[in-house]
Amino acid sequence: MIKKYFWIFLTLILILAATLRIVNLDKNPPHLGNDEISIAFDSYSIRTTGKDEYGVWLPLSFISHRDYKAPLYAYLNIPFNFVFGNNEYGIRMLSVVSSLVAILIIALLARFLGGEKLALLAALLLTINPKNIFVSRMSYESNLASTLVLLGVYFIFLFREKQKQFYLLISGLFLGFSIWAYHTQKGLVPLLLVVLPWLCRKEIKLRKWWVLWITTLLIIIPIGFDFFNVQIKDPYNRASSQIWYKSVYIENYLKNTNDFLPKRILTVVVDPVYKYFDHFSFDILFTRGMEMFPKNEPLNFGWFLIFSLPVLIIGLFNLNKIFGKYASWVVCWCLLCPIVPSLTVGEVASVRNLAFVIPTILIMAGGFLILIKKSKILSIGLTILILINFFLFGIAYYVHFPKISGDNFQYGYKQAWTYIKPIVKDYEKIIIEPRFGINGQFVGLPRLYLGYFGAFNAKTMQQRDNKLSKIGKYWIKNIDWNEEIIEKKSLYIVSVSNPKAGNGFGTLELLTVIRNTNNEVQFLIYKTLEN
Amino acid sequence: MINKFDTIKVLIVLLISPFLVKIFSMPLGIALITLVLWFLIVKFKNKIAWLVFLILILVNLYINRLLYFDINSWKVSFDLEQSFFKYPGIGEAIIRYRQEGLWIPYLLRNIFYSSYLILFSWISLIMKLLSPIFWVKMIGFSGFSLMVAGIIHFFKTKNKNYFMVWWFLLILITSSLRVLGDSFVAIYLTLPVIIYWLYLGFKSKLFENYHMYWYILFLIDLLLR
Numbered sequence: 001m002i003k004k005y006f007w008i009f010l011t012l013i014l015i016l017a018a019t020l021r022i023v024n025l026d027k028n029p030p031h032l033g034n035d036e037i038s039i040a041f042d043s044y045s046i047r048t049t050g051k052d053e054y055g056v057w058l059p060l061s062f063i064s065h066r067d068y069k070a071p072l073y074a075y076l077n078i079p080f081n082f083v084f085g086n087n088e089y090g091i092r093m094l095s096v097v098s099s100l101v102a103i104l105i106i107a108l109l110a111r112f113l114g115g116e117k118l119a120l121l122a123a124l125l126l127t128i129n130p131k132n133i134f135v136s137r138m139s140y141e142s143n144l145a146s147t148l149v150l151l152g153v154y155f156i157f158l159f160r161e162k163q164k165q166f167y168l169l170i171s172g173l174f175l176g177f178s179i180w181a182y183h184t185q186k187g188l189v190p191l192l193l194v195v196l197p198w199l200c201r202k203e204i205k206l207r208k209w210w211v212l213w214i215t216t217l218l219i220i221i222p223i224g225f226d227f228f229n230v231q232i233k234d235p236y237n238r239a240s241s242q243i244w245y246k247s248v249y250i251e252n253y254l255k256n257t258n259d260f261l262p263k264r265i266l267t268v269v270v271d272p273v274y275k276y277f278d279h280f281s282f283d284i285l286f287t288r289g290m291e292m293f294p295k296n297e298p299l300n301f302g303w304f305l306i307f308s309l310p311v312l313i314i315g316l317f318n319l320n321k322i323f324g325k326y327a328s329w330v331v332c333w334c335l336l337c338p339i340v341p342s343l344t345v346g347e348v349a350s351v352r353n354l355a356f357v358i359p360t361i362l363i364m365a366g367g368f369l370i371l372i373k374k375s376k377i378l379s380i381g382l383t384i385l386i387l388i389n390f391f392l393f394g395i396a397y398y399v400h401f402p403k404i405s406g407d408n409f410q411y412g413y414k415q416a417w418t419y420i421k422p423i424v425k426d427y428e429k430i431i432i433e434p435r436f437g438i439n440g441q442f443v444g445l446p447r448l449y450l451g452y453f454g455a456f457n458a459k460t461m462q463q464r465d466n467k468l469s470k471i472g473k474y475w476i477k478n479i480d481w482n483e484e485i486i487e488k489k490s491l492y493i494v495s496v497s498n499p500k501a502g503n504g505f506g507t508l509e510l511l512t513v514i515r516n517t518n519n520e521v522q523f524l525i526y527k528t529l530e531n
Numbered sequence: 532m533i534n535k536f537d538t539i540k541v542l543i544v545l546l547i548s549p550f551l552v553k554i555f556s557m558p559l560g561i562a563l564i565t566l567v568l569w570f571l572i573v574k575f576k577n578k579i580a581w582l583v584f585l586i587l588i589l590v591n592l593y594i595n596r597l598l599y600f601d602i603n604s605w606k607v608s609f610d611l612e613q614s615f616f617k618y619p620g621i622g623e624a625i626i627r628y629r630q631e632g633l634w635i636p637y638l639l640r641n642i643f644y645s646s647y648l649i650l651f652s653w654i655s656l657i658m659k660l661l662s663p664i665f666w667v668k669m670i671g672f673s674g675f676s677l678m679v680a681g682i683i684h685f686f687k688t689k690n691k692n693y694f695m696v697w698w699f700l701l702i703l704i705t706s707s708l709r710v711l712g713d714s715f716v717a718i719y720l721t722l723p724v725i726i727y728w729l730y731l732g733f734k735s736k737l738f739e740n741y742h743m744y745w746y747i748l749f750l751i752d753l754l755l756r
Contacts, residue, residue: 262754263754263755266751266754266755267755270751270755273672274664274667274668277662277663277664277667278664280662280663280664281658281659281662281663281664281665282658282659282661282662283655283656283658283659283662284662286658287651287654287655287658288655293624294620294624296618296620296621296652296655296710297620297621297624297652298621298624298625298648298649298650298651298652299624299628299648299651300651300652300655302658306654306658395632395634399631399632399634400628400631400632403631
């Protein structure tokens with residue numbers, strides 16, 4: 001029956017996946033985040049002027065916050081921006097679509113590896129995967145990149161079976177463009193290109209893979225040149241400062257240590273090894289890796305549902321049974337993914353290791369299939385537990401997460417703009433503070449929110465006065481009320497940490513307050529008195 | 532048969548592990564009780580396992596500073612506030628969820644957002660203690676790889692002493708009850724099981740096949756100390 005109605009079942013799963021990913025997309029996450037707004041504005045800017053925020057014509061990397069973002073997401077998003085306009089859908093829908101494509105392709109790959117049942121299980125497990133839901137509702141470049149890697153790897157699998165060079169050509173295209181989509185893939189893709197052919201060198205001679213290598217190489221040449229160009233032009237860019245040996249911990253260690261040289265070298269080298277193991281921490285994978293809530297809170301969830309752990313274990317013990325000659329490929333795919341993220345600074349960043357989710361889900365689906373074959377009762381019991389687990393995740397993510405996460409997404413800038421939009425024409429100067437948070441401890445990007453949501457167009461942004469932080473009549477600066485010269489017809493949007501002091505608010509009148517998602521005041525909006 | 536050479540190697544592995552400091556900082560009484568309990572369970576196995584495990588849990592809660600005994604007044608107390616049962620942060624979070632959870636009627640809300648949610652925070656800590664990185668940091672790369680080889684060997688042998696697995700898991704589960712516990716103290720009582728698995732590791736096929744790589748890991752651990 002499953003074979004006969006495979007496509008109907010898969011369509012139903014895709015409808016469920018789309019529902020889980022699209023519902024309330026503009027409200028959860030509650031606001032466009034730091035990276036999202038940057039990509040969103042650049043995409044809009046490219047669509048309308050052909051240049052990015054800084055006026056660079058069709059860039060191969062977007063300067064953004066000096067992290068020189070990979071360009072593919074912003075370019076592929078142009079049609080979505082055109083159709084949906086400058087709002088949350090206009091930037092997040094591409095991520096939703098790439099997630100749906102990933103679900104479709106994992107189903108096709110699993111069907112190729114183990115038949116229709118495995119395919120539907122894999123698709124369903126990815127559909128309800130907390131990490132995939134989370135990232136597909138935000139404009140993460142890594143989500144797009146991991147889908148492209150999946151597509152590339154899928155065609156490599158097909159090549160091994162059918163040995164047609166055409167598959168390698170397609171695979172090379174996808175893998176090459178995945179490097180255009182996210183930085184992590186710059187390391188992961190070469191690793192896959194070397195390790196996968198090497199693992200089956202007895203079956204397929206290494207020289208037969210040339211189409212794959214050449215295609216990928218040709219695709220990445222422009223981005224490679226741009227990468228080196230950036231390193232020369234801006235050697236202290238944020239992207240290159242993310243390498244592990246530039247971390248504060250390593251720098252302090254090297255500065256203060258008296259250890260002998262071999263130990264010093266080893267300490268530096270071993271740091272990413274610890275981090276690599278960190279990616280396999282059960283608490284990160286199953287109970288708290290999503291970091292939706294503060295540590296130790298009960299509704300924290302991991303990258304995978306905790307009740308999928310048993311099927312992962314069963315899958316790991318039955319790899320050969322499930323995947324046959326492809327077992328080593330699936331395992332290597334899984335093991336290679338955390339290597340590049342381990343070479344970066346900071347805690348385990350799940351976004352950098354997103355590609356890891358796909359092969360793990362394949363193993364879980366295989367484990368589930370084995371369990372179904374061995375014990376119907378146990379598999380039904382586990383299915384119920386997984387569904388309860390998913391329901392709890394749904395409550396945590398769709399109900400509670402938006403209420404607590406305002407600060408993480410710079411909540412308030414869009415709302416402040418929405419409030420002043422009808423009256424903005426009556427004012428000659430609008431001053432907005434980049435700092436926000438209850439103590440003004442965070443720094444936001446109000447210029448991008450204002451630009452994206454319609455305060456000024458992309459051209460005005462490109463012509464802005466960086467020294468004065470002035471864009472048209474909008475001034476972005478932190479305000480010291482003792483030194484501020486308050487001019488007539490001015491509006492002030494200031495952090496709650498910086499209220500206007502003085503008798504009767506001086507010459508300013510409080511118009512309104514903008515509240516955070518947790519109902520605490522985030523911004524204060526003042527206007528100058530009429531006279 | 533106990534191989535003396537393997538025993539020495541196990542001791543060396545433990546000596547170079549970060550775990551070593553804690554072994555010597557534990558009160559002698561606790562070490563003695565552990566030894567007695569270990570002896571009892573090895574000797575009598577399932578017959579008195581329940582009693583051994585009960586004492587083991589109490590001792591583990593005691594060294595994790597959750598359970599207090601006052602022999603003079605025969606008073607026993609449990610530090611609820613340091614455990615997941617009454618840890619302030621978790622309780623406050625559950626109350627907050629209840630206030631936010633307007634998707635269900637008030638009465639059901641009180642049931643849905645109640646103390647059972649504590650279980651998730653507890654499981655999270657158990658998961659942490661079961662993670663590979665935790666053990667790598669405790670007993671080094673060489674110790675961890677040897678322990679994994681030992682565990683695989685343990686499960687492949689016919690006459691498995693399952694009480695060891697129970698001993699190991701009970702310690703981790705009870706230690707995880709403390710919210711901000713000391714990692715070393717949390718696993719201190721698993722020491723006999725760890726030693727046994729390390730010992731088995733040396734006898735395993737994996738070690739036999741890859742012992743050269745293991746020596747490299749050992750060298751790395753040695754250099755890192």
